[in-house]
Amino acid sequence: MKYQKIPEATIRRLSRYSRCLEEMDEKGEKVVSSAQLANKCIVNPAQVRKDLAYFGEFGIRGVGYYVKDLLNNIKKILGSDKEWRMALVGVGNLGSSLLAYKDFLKQNYTIVAAFDIDPPKVIGRVSEKLGKPVEVFHINRIKDVVKERKIEIGLITTPPSEAQGVADLLVEAEVRGILNFAPAQITVPEGFVVKDVFFTTILDNLAYLLSN
Amino acid sequence: MKYQKIPEATIRRLSRYSRCLEEMDEKGEKVVSSAQLANKCIVNPAQVRKDLAYFGEFGIRGVGYYVKDLLNNIKKILGSDKEWRMALVGVGNLGSSLLAYKDFLKQNYTIVAAFDIDPPKVIGRVSEKLGKPVEVFHINRIKDVVKERKIEIGLITTPPSEAQGVADLLVEAEVRGILNFAPAQITVPEGFVVKDVFFTTILDNLAYLLSN
DNA sequence: TCAATTTTGTGACTCCTTTCACAAATTTTG
DNA sequence: CAAAATTTGTGAAAGGAGTCACAAAATTGA
Numbered sequence: 001m002k003y004q005k006i007p008e009a010t011i012r013r014l015s016r017y018s019r020c021l022e023e024m025d026e027k028g029e030k031v032v033s034s035a036q037l038a039n040k041c042i043v044n045p046a047q048v049r050k051d052l053a054y055f056g057e058f059g060i061r062g063v064g065y066y067v068k069d070l071l072n073n074i075k076k077i078l079g080s081d082k083e084w085r086m087a088l089v090g091v092g093n094l095g096s097s098l099l100a101y102k103d104f105l106k107q108n109y110t111i112v113a114a115f116d117i118d119p120p121k122v123i124g125r126v127s128e129k130l131g132k133p134v135e136v137f138h139i140n141r142i143k144d145v146v147k148e149r150k151i152e153i154g155l156i157t158t159p160p161s162e163a164q165g166v167a168d169l170l171v172e173a174e175v176r177g178i179l180n181f182a183p184a185q186i187t188v189p190e191g192f193v194v195k196d197v198f199f200t201t202i203l204d205n206l207a208y209l210l211s212n
Numbered sequence: 213m214k215y216q217k218i219p220e221a222t223i224r225r226l227s228r229y230s231r232c233l234e235e236m237d238e239k240g241e242k243v244v245s246s247a248q249l250a251n252k253c254i255v256n257p258a259q260v261r262k263d264l265a266y267f268g269e270f271g272i273r274g275v276g277y278y279v280k281d282l283l284n285n286i287k288k289i290l291g292s293d294k295e296w297r298m299a300l301v302g303v304g305n306l307g308s309s310l311l312a313y314k315d316f317l318k319q320n321y322t323i324v325a326a327f328d329i330d331p332p333k334v335i336g337r338v339s340e341k342l343g344k345p346v347e348v349f350h351i352n353r354i355k356d357v358v359k360e361r362k363i364e365i366g367l368i369t370t371p372p373s374e375a376q377g378v379a380d381l382l383v384e385a386e387v388r389g390i391l392n393f394a395p396a397q398i399t400v401p402e403g404f405v406v407k408d409v410f411f412t413t414i415l416d417n418l419a420y421l422l423s424n
Numbered sequence: 425t426c427a428a429t430t431t432t433g434t435g436a437c438t439c440c441t442t443t444c445a446c447a448a449a450t451t452t453t454g
Numbered sequence: 455c456a457a458a459a460t461t462t463g464t465g466a467a468a469g470g471a472g473t474c475a476c477a478a479a480a481t482t483g484a
Binding site: 005007009010043044046047050060061062063 | 470471472473474475478479480481482
């Protein structure tokens with residue numbers, strides 16, 4: 001298949017397929033058809049095949065897909081086969097919550113440093129399972145620490161008013177990926193990526209659907 | 213304008229407009245054009261007008277939109293002008309984090325009860341700002357408490373394996389809206405709504421964009 | 425071995441969303 | 455007061471994304 005721009009929705013679904021395939025693999029299932037996977041992920045079977053077709057031919061006609069093989073391929077496509085080292089900026093309420101919440105760093109996403117304007121801040125309770133607590137640095141050390149610890153993703157958990165400033169610092173430190181929890185529009189230069197996680201937006205969405 | 217199905221993306225943008233308009237209102241700005249609002253929200257001006265046109269005519273030609281008026285209208289459309297009472301199910305790591313994180317319950321979204329299989333669980337530190345701690349009930353009391361406290365939205369923060377079971381309980385208790393943080397596909401009957409918040413999916417997304 | 429069956433990969437079609445472009449309505453300016 | 459300027463609301467065009475339907479490839483069974 002010739003090159004095409006890949007829809008964002010496709011990438012989101014790949015992540016979903018990945019989760020389902022992991023479950024199947026754990027159950028010991030060896031082979032899966034697009035129909036079975038689609039059924040589990042609640043999408044159209046042709047959608048599954050088309051999504052995969054953007055990246056190559058992973059199936060065998062008349063058979064289906066080998067679960068392990070497909071899973072590995074999807075992880076390679078997503079880049080979720082490697083370890084991603086993250087920094088959290090803003091150790092307030094939400095920030096310390098996320099530091100304490102181990103499950104969202106599933107497998108390959110690790111917070112290796114945290115920053116704040118007031119660094120001696122106690123970083124929440126340290127979850128028993130979490131192991132070592134995450135070190136909290138003063139925000140002005142961000143550039144060195146990012147370099148030293150090979151950080152590639154930044155989580156912004158400051159108040160909205162500080163979000164753009166923090167984004168600028170992350171850009172300056174060449175942190176190319178930002179996950180923004182602060183409900184504020186932030187902009188970054190070409191080559192950098194921001195993904196927003198606004199609880200309020202999602203709740204507004206829910207509220208709309210419930211009211212209509 | 214005659215009736216049309218409203219795109220989900222439109223609803224998401226309305227929430228964004230709402231946030232921007234609130235900022236403008238705070239700054240004392242009285243009137244805004246679709247171009248200014250679009251610029252602030254990083255969308256196309258025609259998009260702004262079309263989004264609003266689904267619901268009525270809110271602007272004045274040659275002038276623009278009255279900030280306060282438009283804001284009120286959008287809030288009414290979204291249903292975010294009323295108070296929404298929520299229950300959180302699963303007072304583990306993430307659950308107690310969210311209980312302690314006041315900011316995400318911005319304004320009109322309030323957690324009024326929490327549930328767990330092990331209710332005497334301590335509910336994290338109670339944020340100083342949060343005021344009263346949220347009461348944690350045994351999961352088997354969900355039906356009464358939902359009724360008693362007029363709960364309309366449920367937050368699922370259990371391990372993924374329990375998510376569908378909890379969803380079933382919420383459905384039985386007639387909680388029509390569910391915000392699902394547990395990375396598992398859950399299904400609910402017609403008339404009920406689920407919105408997923410999967411950190412891993414968003415990180416996978418970021419990972420993909422950074423790898424390509 | 426060959427027909428029947430299964431299931432992928434994909435071109436074509438449909439449906440939905442976004443953007444463009446302009447008439448209509450209002451304000452501003454001379 | 456009329457012409458110029460502004461800005462909305464919307465029909466039409468363009469652009470994407472999702473679904474269908476079927477040829478191609480592989481397997482199974484007689």
